[in-house]
Amino acid sequence: MVVPTWIYLIVLFGLSILTILREPIYICILAAILAGLATHKLIPSFKPQLIKARLCGTDMHKKDKRLLPEAVGVVSGMSYIVCLCLLIPFPFVKWFLNEKNGSQLNQEEFPHHKFEEFIAGILSIVSMLFLGIIDDVLNLRWRQKLLFPTIATLPLLMVYIVSYGVTTIVVPIPLRPIFGRIIELGPLYYIYMGMVAVFCTNAINIHAGINGLEVGQSIVIALSIIINDFHFLLTGAQPAVEAHTFSLFFLIPFVAVSIPLLWYNWYPSEVFVGDSFCYFAGMTFAVVGILGHFSKTLLLFFIPQIFNFLYSCPQIFKLVECPRHRLPGYDEKNNKLYASRADLTLPGAVSKYGKIILKIFEFLRLVDIEYDEKTKEMKSVNNFTLLNLFLIKFGPRSEKNLAYMMILVQILSSALAFFIRYKLVDLVY
Amino acid sequence: MVVPTWIYLIVLFGLSILTILREPIYICILAAILAGLATHKLIPSFKPQLIKARLCGTDMHKKDKRLLPEAVGVVSGMSYIVCLCLLIPFPFVKWFLNEKNGSQLNQEEFPHHKFEEFIAGILSIVSMLFLGIIDDVLNLRWRQKLLFPTIATLPLLMVYIVSYGVTTIVVPIPLRPIFGRIIELGPLYYIYMGMVAVFCTNAINIHAGINGLEVGQSIVIALSIIINDFHFLLTGAQPAVEAHTFSLFFLIPFVAVSIPLLWYNWYPSEVFVGDSFCYFAGMTFAVVGILGHFSKTLLLFFIPQIFNFLYSCPQIFKLVECPRHRLPGYDEKNNKLYASRADLTLPGAVSKYGKIILKIFEFLRLVDIEYDEKTKEMKSVNNFTLLNLFLIKFGPRSEKNLAYMMILVQILSSALAFFIRYKLVDLVY
Numbered sequence: 001m002v003v004p005t006w007i008y009l010i011v012l013f014g015l016s017i018l019t020i021l022r023e024p025i026y027i028c029i030l031a032a033i034l035a036g037l038a039t040h041k042l043i044p045s046f047k048p049q050l051i052k053a054r055l056c057g058t059d060m061h062k063k064d065k066r067l068l069p070e071a072v073g074v075v076s077g078m079s080y081i082v083c084l085c086l087l088i089p090f091p092f093v094k095w096f097l098n099e100k101n102g103s104q105l106n107q108e109e110f111p112h113h114k115f116e117e118f119i120a121g122i123l124s125i126v127s128m129l130f131l132g133i134i135d136d137v138l139n140l141r142w143r144q145k146l147l148f149p150t151i152a153t154l155p156l157l158m159v160y161i162v163s164y165g166v167t168t169i170v171v172p173i174p175l176r177p178i179f180g181r182i183i184e185l186g187p188l189y190y191i192y193m194g195m196v197a198v199f200c201t202n203a204i205n206i207h208a209g210i211n212g213l214e215v216g217q218s219i220v221i222a223l224s225i226i227i228n229d230f231h232f233l234l235t236g237a238q239p240a241v242e243a244h245t246f247s248l249f250f251l252i253p254f255v256a257v258s259i260p261l262l263w264y265n266w267y268p269s270e271v272f273v274g275d276s277f278c279y280f281a282g283m284t285f286a287v288v289g290i291l292g293h294f295s296k297t298l299l300l301f302f303i304p305q306i307f308n309f310l311y312s313c314p315q316i317f318k319l320v321e322c323p324r325h326r327l328p329g330y331d332e333k334n335n336k337l338y339a340s341r342a343d344l345t346l347p348g349a350v351s352k353y354g355k356i357i358l359k360i361f362e363f364l365r366l367v368d369i370e371y372d373e374k375t376k377e378m379k380s381v382n383n384f385t386l387l388n389l390f391l392i393k394f395g396p397r398s399e400k401n402l403a404y405m406m407i408l409v410q411i412l413s414s415a416l417a418f419f420i421r422y423k424l425v426d427l428v429y
Numbered sequence: 430m431v432v433p434t435w436i437y438l439i440v441l442f443g444l445s446i447l448t449i450l451r452e453p454i455y456i457c458i459l460a461a462i463l464a465g466l467a468t469h470k471l472i473p474s475f476k477p478q479l480i481k482a483r484l485c486g487t488d489m490h491k492k493d494k495r496l497l498p499e500a501v502g503v504v505s506g507m508s509y510i511v512c513l514c515l516l517i518p519f520p521f522v523k524w525f526l527n528e529k530n531g532s533q534l535n536q537e538e539f540p541h542h543k544f545e546e547f548i549a550g551i552l553s554i555v556s557m558l559f560l561g562i563i564d565d566v567l568n569l570r571w572r573q574k575l576l577f578p579t580i581a582t583l584p585l586l587m588v589y590i591v592s593y594g595v596t597t598i599v600v601p602i603p604l605r606p607i608f609g610r611i612i613e614l615g616p617l618y619y620i621y622m623g624m625v626a627v628f629c630t631n632a633i634n635i636h637a638g639i640n641g642l643e644v645g646q647s648i649v650i651a652l653s654i655i656i657n658d659f660h661f662l663l664t665g666a667q668p669a670v671e672a673h674t675f676s677l678f679f680l681i682p683f684v685a686v687s688i689p690l691l692w693y694n695w696y697p698s699e700v701f702v703g704d705s706f707c708y709f710a711g712m713t714f715a716v717v718g719i720l721g722h723f724s725k726t727l728l729l730f731f732i733p734q735i736f737n738f739l740y741s742c743p744q745i746f747k748l749v750e751c752p753r754h755r756l757p758g759y760d761e762k763n764n765k766l767y768a769s770r771a772d773l774t775l776p777g778a779v780s781k782y783g784k785i786i787l788k789i790f791e792f793l794r795l796v797d798i799e800y801d802e803k804t805k806e807m808k809s810v811n812n813f814t815l816l817n818l819f820l821i822k823f824g825p826r827s828e829k830n831l832a833y834m835m836i837l838v839q840i841l842s843s844a845l846a847f848f849i850r851y852k853l854v855d856l857v858y
Contacts, residue, residue: 137566
């Protein structure tokens, strides 16, 4: 489907009208729609170029094992960056117009901290996009994948120091007798924020492997944060309003460039999104969470990803045998996915602590262990990912069905997050 | 050659000593050395990954037509960005220490404009690195190559507006009777700066094609600007000192990560630098030129590139037949390069204006036209690049020799630039 040119013209017309009206958030929405339409048009045009560059991979969960272009998230990323760069001036339009009206350039009045946040945010996101495309092309090592996001977060933390520098947290009521009402975390707070950024950039990449899942979960998270932002805009006080407007400026274009990507990436996929998408999506969330001062609320929207990460830990830290790929397996006969398994009969497949963890997981019914009938030794276990867990709990199912289930899980966890944030929190604060 | 670990340790030790001494520019120099050493070590380790990803090309100017890894500039770029991100806090160390000593966070005292310049500069450079790697992988079209640098410059121009907003230029004395002493260019000035950025990012890419030339010329330009910066640091007044310190913070690490790249890229090359290097080098120059307020001086250091661009125009704008590649040809027998030629007997090879230009160029002795002996019609002409011009003027020569010549030309033009900037300029200002 090609978007007709007149749609662009209408949007451009609307954009110019609103530029005159000078309402930054409306301009942001319209620019986002334009970026989304452009992405929708650009993705098909980049497909042959990507395949020519051999940036492509096989879809393992299909009968025909088609070769699909990889790293298409880069196209969304480019539209996103262009959109953000073009949007920079708008929140400051009032100031510029004042300047133009003859009055002298007023350094003191200009909201420098807002401007710095904007630029540092874009810088962190572009850095991760850059790392993402390098990872897609070169397949970086784990060390490099952890080092770079940490460094890409530095400008963000610098801006945080410069514009707020608040490193205290409010202690939950039950703990106040021990710690007092407020704790000054100091440098620890910056380490915490750096870890939030590293977690966000990798979390989406780890919870992946079936058509539409990476983009789908990102859109659900983004929409949840947007709803939370609007909640503050409608009820909040000035500093909160400012922080959440900032968040909207980053997230509305993000959703707009992600929807066309989901269009092409949903089952049956025509393109793969690549690490580039996962990294830049994760960093976008980290940027709004850190600079919007709601990193704890942000993490609430990552419940499935946090669970998936914790669940994966025994394999990631090699306590239990970890095969190179942990994607669900594919049964060609009935076109269904089933849980992939790790072979526990290999030498050194389970360490001492690994055995304890396997026992605990078995007690919690989080794993499906296969035992040898004679020796009663463990033969194999499902790989520790949320996808495989669902497949052992609810049985083999089609890829499309599993993708819907995962998106549903993400939506339900967002509902849970809102409940915790706005209901449960009253009990402890 | 592998750099021994003790060198790193010594540099790290020096770095920590100087961190205590808190002299930002020394820290910058030491961080740059460290980044350079890291680059020297990283490049060989990335070579197999690049070849595996099929980011490689044939060296056309060698007998054995070896396959070399491409886009190695990305490795320099990564070291450079990491180095810059780690350096951000140092120019502001005094302010941070004041804060720490118990006095309240002082928003007014913090040099926001300096901080914004730093972040926006890095943002523009990372954006171009991102475009560069995409171009290396996907081979973008001309339109995309021009659009993206323009947009990547926007944050830079925004910072310029916010922190200076000076859009006037001083008129040369001979023209003052007409225009007055100072002209207010207004928006035109921003268009001019945007064009400087687009020119810089593409200029190095166009003046390329033999081993070591892209990095060689970039290092000469960078060193020239550094000399110019030190000239100001030793003699200048406060605002100039600040702008030129800023420039040093960007250029010293740039030279440091480029030298190891030249090491591997010099004749006979082991690696190609790729568009990624050309773009990020060009944008680095544009950043320091625009934010350091010496864009005119900057352009003086680009004399060979400007000449090469103007000389190329008839072919770029298709007034004269332009073959897909305009690299010098290679004569296997004597291992020498000769000027490559455009076939003028093709239909539509020379337009009406093209003929006039060919005549003018011939009169200026800038081209070598081959005539048909009978019809006296033009048969072919050398391709319009500086490399080919030198090859027709000084005869075929080895690639190494030509590379030395080009670097010499670059050095001599820098000398000329200094002469114009510091001697000739007195006559007109």
